Amino acid sequence: MRRCIHAFLGRMDYAGAMDLQATCARRLKEGGEERLLLLEHPPVITLGRNASREDILFGDEALRARGVSIAPADRGGQVTYHGPGQLVGYPILNLSPDRRDVGRYLRDLEEVLIRTLARFGVGASRIEGLTGVWAGDEKIASIGVHLSRWVTTHGFALNVNTDLAQFSLIVPCGLTTRRITSMERVLGQSVPLQDVAAILVPEFASVFGREMVPGTGEGAAAERGAGKDRRVLREVC
Amino acid sequence: MRVDVIMPQMGESIAEGTLTRWLKKPGDKVARDEPIFEISTDKVDAEIPSPAAGTLVDIKVQEGQTVPINTVVAQIETEASAVAAADKTAPSAAPEAKPAAAPPPAPKPAAVAPGTPGDGKERARPAPASPATYAAPAGGAGNVPRAASLIGQGATVEDLRRVRSSPVVRKIAQEHSIDISGLQGTGVSGRVTKRDILEAIEGGGARAAAPAPGGATAPAVRAATPAPVFAPGERVTVVPMSAMRKKIAEHMLMSRRTSAHVTTVFEVDMGRVMKLRAEHQQAFMERHGVKLTPTPFMVKAAVEALKAYPVVNASIDGDNIVYKKDINIGIAVALDWGLIVPVVKHADDMSLSGIAKTVTDLAERARSKRLTPNEVQDGTFTITNPGIFGSLFGTPIINQPQVAILGVGAIQKRVVVVDDAIAIRPMVFLDLSFDHRLIDGAVADQFMAHLKATLQEGKFTEIV
Structure with a gap:
């Protein structure tokens, strides 16, 4: 069984996490091991390849007032929000040779999230034609992936205790028919991110058929806090 | 010699891909396996490596265009050494030989070996001439060249229908007892896309092929989607909607x-x-x-x-x-x-x-x-x-x-x-x-x- 090293890295800024993913992906292509990076970001709006600054409704001033920054992302899709209370997962996997199917990969990520949510008593499902995971008709997790020679980067974002009001920054004038929700909203209480991460890892193992091995960065990054991403990068990769 | 660069199949249920960005310009030298363009399908972005070393020539698909898998998006002119080696095997570019009275810019049928996309290894070799290479379209049916070529091989009606849809579309059609051939596809070459079929279901099954009844309360507002928005080769510019546009x-x-x-x-x-x-x-x-x-x-x-x-x-x-x-x-x-x-x-x-x-x-x-x-x-x-x-x-x-x-x-x-x-x-x-x-x-x-x-x-x- 293939080994996959997992680590919960606590809070990490978006640019740092992009660097970390790039490094992990490069090492994997050079024969290194697979990773599952779990973390949360400070408030940030990320722009996918198909997004432009115009997709954000509010100006820099309003964003600054809310402590939100903007970052470009080398993934598909449009604009999204990441922030505290959201469990972000970046699987750095090689889908070659046995899982070379992007549709299957998306459905597998959804499966991991659906099973994880079920363990907390949150009923979630897929909606045909809409990638992501839904609690009723409200979106609870988003997925966006980048592939290079079947090596994956980016991944999923599960709203655990996310401040849902922040999503209004990218939803102009209430013009939306699909709402965003979180585990906290569904359950009526907040859940520690680490607990969700701990439950998610074995589900990830069973869906992807990997042996999950804890990485050395486990927990350490969270204690040191953000801003030491370089060191984390060395330790995790 | 020239090697075709194709829109790869990124998964069983993926019938088409959007070319989001060219990483190389015509005339650029590329190494084999070097990323030359990026595509996106659904929520996935991918870099596609070059199938061969050489010079990028003749870009056929522009940024923002969505094309079916196996469509030739560009060609690579390989180095002299590669040419010598290639001469020993059969030429791969069979579709280059256009039928005499072919309608002008219909997309060329894919001329690829059945290699798996992604790593480019299979595609790097010139494809053998026979069965893997589709016959050139036999004129007419200019917008379904693949179907035309399949007829020559004794394809069934089912095969013909299949080339106009993806497995996921056929699966949905089966579940809802919808006849795909009765639907007007909005995809390239009249292909029935997943969205088409979902709209057809929303609008009441196969009847959606007929114009939806008028009146503001008709639930199937989107089901009356008419013919394809544009034909292959038509002069158009395709620009993805911004998030705001989509929300509106x-x-x-x-x-x-x-x-x-x-x-x-x-x-x-x-x-x-x-x-x-x-x-x-x-x-x-x-x-x-x-x-x-x-x-x-x-x-x-x-x-x-x-x-x-x-x-x-x-x-x-x-x-x-x-x-x-x-x-x-x-x-x-x-x-x-x-x-x-x-x-x-x-x-x-x-x-x-x-x-x-x-x-x-x-x-x-x-x-x-x-x-x-x-x-x-x-x-x-x-x-x-x-x-x-x-x-x-x-x-x-x-x-x-x-x-x-x-x-x-x-x-x-x-x-x-x-x-x-x-x-x-x-x-x-x-x-x-x-x-x-x-x-x-x-x-x-x-x-x-x-x-x-x-x-x-x-x-x-x-x-x-």
């Missing part, structure tokens, strides 16, 4: 599906209002620092009418009517990149000058993107003003979950009959689209008559 599109259709839209139109003499405006304009500007336009008069008159007919300032929640105690007027503001509706909160507590200042401020900040999220929320009624562009009147779409929207046409001097004499008056058409589920025609017209009376009689106090 979604919201407009959602509103049309939700409400029973009816529009009523009134003509109003704006003589009094224009006179008040002229009298007070200068003092107003000096005192408040903003221009006195007809808009605050409209807002004020609407507020008074909403107070008199609270059902117009309401929402529907299941079987309940929710009357809103606050009157929060949304003002539609056109932006270069879309439209936004900032809200004048508690307009019923405001003076005319307060409304004027708030509207000016909101509109300016909307255009410079300095609105805060709560300033576009909680509207209870909306006013839109297409008159500034010269429109006489329209049939606006209700801003959900509200139940009515007022449209203001252009104020124009017109010849009218006043007290049996011909007069020239500044006239305006005001239109109200209302949700007939909740508001009956009589109430809507009483509301409009109230609004009209306020404006015509110039019943405004404390203008400055």
Whole structure:
């Protein structure tokens, strides 16, 4: 069984996490091991390849007032929000040779999230034609992936205790028919991110058929806090 | 020799891909396995490596275009050494030999070995000439070249249908007992996309191939999708929608599906209002620092009418009517990149000058993107003003979950009959689209008559 090293890295800024993913992906292509990076970001709006600054409704001033920054992302899709209370997962996997199917990969990520949510008593499902995971008709997790020679980067974002009001920054004038929700909203209480991460890892193992091995960065990054991403990068990769 | 670069198949259920970015330009040298372009399918972005070392020549698919898998997107001119080696095997570019009377720019059939995409290894070798290479299209059927080539190989009707859809589409079709061949595909070459089939289901199965019945309440507004938007080879530019554009599109259709839209139109003499405006304009500007336009008069008159007919300032929640105690007027503001509706909160507590200042401020900040999220929320009624562009009147779409929207046409001097004499008056058409589920025609017209009376009689106090 293939080994996959997992680590919960606590809070990490978006640019740092992009660097970390790039490094992990490069090492994997050079024969290194697979990773599952779990973390949360400070408030940030990320722009996918198909997004432009115009997709954000509010100006820099309003964003600054809310402590939100903007970052470009080398993934598909449009604009999204990441922030505290959201469990972000970046699987750095090689889908070659046995899982070379992007549709299957998306459905597998959804499966991991659906099973994880079920363990907390949150009923979630897929909606045909809409990638992501839904609690009723409200979106609870988003997925966006980048592939290079079947090596994956980016991944999923599960709203655990996310401040849902922040999503209004990218939803102009209430013009939306699909709402965003979180585990906290569904359950009526907040859940520690680490607990969700701990439950998610074995589900990830069973869906992807990997042996999950804890990485050395486990927990350490969270204690040191953000801003030491370089060191984390060395330790995790 | 030239090696075809194709749109790879990224998964079983993936029938097409969008080429999002060329990483190399024509004439650039590329190494084998070096990423040369990027594609996106659904929520996945991928870099696609070159199948061979050489020079990128002849880009056939531009950024933003969506094409079926195995479409040739470009060609690589390989190095001299590669040419020598390739000469020993059969040429791969069979489709280069066009049939004599082929219709011009139909896409060439894919000429690839059955290699798996992604790592490019299989594709790096020239494909053997025979069975793996499709025969050239036999003329006609210019927009389904792959189907044409399959006919030559004794393909069944099922095969033909299959080339116009992906496995996931066929699976959905099977589950819902829909005959794909009866659907009009909007994908490239008339391919039935997943969206087509989902819309067909939403619109009531295979019947969706026929035009949906008219009428605002028909649920299948999107099911009447006609022929493909453009034919292969047609001169078009394809640009992905921004998130805002998509939200607007979604919201407009959602509103049309939700409400029973009816529009009523009134003509109003704006003589009094224009006179008040002229009298007070200068003092107003000096005192408040903003221009006195007809808009605050409209807002004020609407507020008074909403107070008199609270059902117009309401929402529907299941079987309940929710009357809103606050009157929060949304003002539609056109932006270069879309439209936004900032809200004048508690307009019923405001003076005319307060409304004027708030509207000016909101509109300016909307255009410079300095609105805060709560300033576009909680509207209870909306006013839109297409008159500034010269429109006489329209049939606006209700801003959900509200139940009515007022449209203001252009104020124009017109010849009218006043007290049996011909007069020239500044006239305006005001239109109200209302949700007939909740508001009956009589109430809507009483509301409009109230609004009209306020404006015509110039019943405004404390203008400055």
